[in-house]
Amino acid sequence: MTGYDALAEVYEWLISDAKLAPAEFAASFDDVLSLLPSNAHVLDCSCGTGQLAVGLAGLGIQVVATDASETMVRRTAELSEEFGASVRTVRADWEELPDHFDDVTFDMVFCVGNSLHHAVGARGRVAALESMSRLLRRGGHLVLTSRTWELVRAKGSRLDVSDRLVRRNGRDAVVVYRWDIAPNWEEEHHIEIAVAQVDAAGSVLVRSELLSCWPYRYDELEVELHRVGLRMEMSTFNPEAENYMVVASKV
Numbered sequence: 001m002t003g004y005d006a007l008a009e010v011y012e013w014l015i016s017d018a019k020l021a022p023a024e025f026a027a028s029f030d031d032v033l034s035l036l037p038s039n040a041h042v043l044d045c046s047c048g049t050g051q052l053a054v055g056l057a058g059l060g061i062q063v064v065a066t067d068a069s070e071t072m073v074r075r076t077a078e079l080s081e082e083f084g085a086s087v088r089t090v091r092a093d094w095e096e097l098p099d100h101f102d103d104v105t106f107d108m109v110f111c112v113g114n115s116l117h118h119a120v121g122a123r124g125r126v127a128a129l130e131s132m133s134r135l136l137r138r139g140g141h142l143v144l145t146s147r148t149w150e151l152v153r154a155k156g157s158r159l160d161v162s163d164r165l166v167r168r169n170g171r172d173a174v175v176v177y178r179w180d181i182a183p184n185w186e187e188e189h190h191i192e193i194a195v196a197q198v199d200a201a202g203s204v205l206v207r208s209e210l211l212s213c214w215p216y217r218y219d220e221l222e223v224e225l226h227r228v229g230l231r232m233e234m235s236t237f238n239p240e241a242e243n244y245m246v247v248a249s250k251v
């Protein structure tokens with residue numbers, strides 16, 4: 001139980017329009033996908049509801065999708081079936097990945113969409129990255145996207161309420177994020193997320209979850225990638241931007 005099982009049921013209200021269509025989500029990684037050999041094997045190790053995994057499978061890539069949340073894995077399998085895609089799904093925490101897959105199995109591992117901050121502290125983060133690194137073949141790539149925690153922490157604890165209704169499956173919802181920023185970087189932080197669906201009669205149905213996270217600075221991530229045998233090859237980090245992507249290769 002990672003704290004995503006309730007949110008998994010309403011996750012489409014949390015993902016951007018651009019990530020909803022599997023093909024579009026996969027296409028947003030066109031540049032990194034050009035690094036893959038033909039007949040590539042790819043792992044999405046925090047697959048969420050599966051849009052990326054299904055989009056990659058649609059490109060003819062052999063895809064395995066894992067997630068710590070049983071409900072997320074089920075939703076990925078359902079999406080895969082809906083699209084007639086061939087995605088193998090496995091419920092696995094990052095640290096359990098080596099129990100499921102041999103070392104040097106994948107050409108690319110994705111850990112995207114603000115996932116890594118759920119690893120418990122620096123120790124948990126390095127253990128998670130170590131698992132991802134072990135599964136990569138030499139020269140294979142880890143693709144990671146992240147919130148810019150430097151920016152998130154600078155804004156402090158706060159409530160963010162969506163300024164528009166988010167419409168999915170014909171239903172509108174207000175999305176609320178409550179950020180609980182601890183005094184020190186190393187401490188457990190919390191994000192409480194609520195999806196409040198409003199129906200035509202004005203009734204409101206709320207699903208919410210309190211998520212734990214452990215932020216990290218970009219500089220720390222760089223050192224940690226190095227520690228697990230990954231060399232940073234590309235980075236979009238910009239301290240003023242909300243998110244960034246890094247691509248690191250297995251040495």
Ligand SMILES: C[S@@+](CC[C@H](N)C(=O)[O-])C[C@H]1O[C@@H](n2cnc3c(N)ncnc32)[C@H](O)[C@@H]1O
Nearest residue numbers: 004046047048067068069093094112113115118
């Ligand atoms: C913000 S969601 C991102 C989902 C998806 N990658 C996306 O871009 O929409 C974070 C995901 O990380 C998963 N997660 C959290 N802790 C995890 C862990 N220790 N091992 C594997 N997955 C984990 C959650 O279950 C959730 O599906």
